[in-house]
Amino acid sequence: MLDVNNIPKLSHLSLKNKLGLTVYPWKNCKPRFSAKLIKPLSECNVAIVSSAGLYVKGEQEKFDYKIKGGDFSYRIIPNNISMELLYDSHRSQTFDHSGIRSNPSTGMPIPQLTELVNSGLIGSLNHQHISLMGAITAPGRFIKQSIQPIVHILIADKVDVVLFVPI
Amino acid sequence: MCPQTVGLVQKVCEEVGISTTSISIIDEINQKIHAHRYYSVPYELGFPLGNPKDFENQIKICRNTIQLLT
Numbered sequence: 001m002l003d004v005n006n007i008p009k010l011s012h013l014s015l016k017n018k019l020g021l022t023v024y025p026w027k028n029c030k031p032r033f034s035a036k037l038i039k040p041l042s043e044c045n046v047a048i049v050s051s052a053g054l055y056v057k058g059e060q061e062k063f064d065y066k067i068k069g070g071d072f073s074y075r076i077i078p079n080n081i082s083m084e085l086l087y088d089s090h091r092s093q094t095f096d097h098s099g100i101r102s103n104p105s106t107g108m109p110i111p112q113l114t115e116l117v118n119s120g121l122i123g124s125l126n127h128q129h130i131s132l133m134g135a136i137t138a139p140g141r142f143i144k145q146s147i148q149p150i151v152h153i154l155i156a157d158k159v160d161v162v163l164f165v166p167i
Numbered sequence: 168m169c170p171q172t173v174g175l176v177q178k179v180c181e182e183v184g185i186s187t188t189s190i191s192i193i194d195e196i197n198q199k200i201h202a203h204r205y206y207s208v209p210y211e212l213g214f215p216l217g218n219p220k221d222f223e224n225q226i227k228i229c230r231n232t233i234q235l236l237t
Contacts, residue, residue, distance in 0.1 A: 007195050009211060021196075029174030030201035031181035037236050044186075046233070049176055051169040070168070092168075095213035103219035112216070112229045121230060132176075134169030143175060151179050162180050163233060164189035165215050166169035 002026070013094060027139060037161070044160035047126035048077075049150070051134030052100050052107025052167040053090030056081060065091035069138025072146050075131040076153075077108055090167060092135040100167065107167055126157050134166060170196045177203055188235045190215045190228065206232035 004010050004018045013021070037044070053063050055075045063071040070091075077086070086104035088097055100107040108129060116122050130150055136142050154162060170193065177187045181203055191197045191205035192212055208228060210217050216225040 002195060002199050004195075007193060009193055026196070026199050027171055027175060028201055029171065029178045029203070031178045031203055034181040034203060035184045035186045037186040041233065041237060049173060051172045096211065097213060099214045099219045106214065106216040106219050106225060109216060109225060109229050112222070112226045115226050116230060116233065122233060130176075132172055134172040136168055136172050139171065139175060142172065147176055147179050150176055151183055151185075154180065154185055155183060159185055161233065161236060162177070162185055162187045163229065164173040164177055164187060166173045166190065166192065167213055167215060 043123045046161045047159040048129040050108045050165040051132045053133035054086045054131045057087045062089035063133035070136030072142035077129045174200045174202045
């Protein structure tokens, strides 16, 4: 059981939300085996997977906050996107949205990783990244319908490293 | 739920041979879900890279998270 009362960062949550997190049947995300990075970071192609619920305004649909159990779809974010076009549609009210609304790159850190490419730490940024809306309380459809297509995109793009950014 | 959502994708990426690393805001949840690899940040929910105006610190968080792979 998750002892949410002893997690200071969750102290603002309502009793109902705390109780929900306590009894929630969390999934085991431990891989059966793990990948070994076989080349230097300076030669790696890096992609971002963010759960900040960002979408490209004017080109993509918002994430749907009305879907029971959470919107299990994903959005493709081009690496050359202007940050001004990224908008927050995350449904969760358990966090302060002001950060990603004032600076969407804190949820999709393309400019920050570009600096790491320029410094030589990583080889390249992939030409596209993945945006999710993390408030998926019933992950069955996400597991069955979304994860494999996302991973296939990363494989097809020859991505070596994924940086995950939960919000 | 965000740690679980990205953790589920992280799991499959590792299993198909893609190396992964994640930012962690609430370590207790990442421990609960057995997330594979994560860098703990001292920030509140909604601020995975800290102060939205501090670009240099944001780069540092990304660098530290990626360097877990070395």
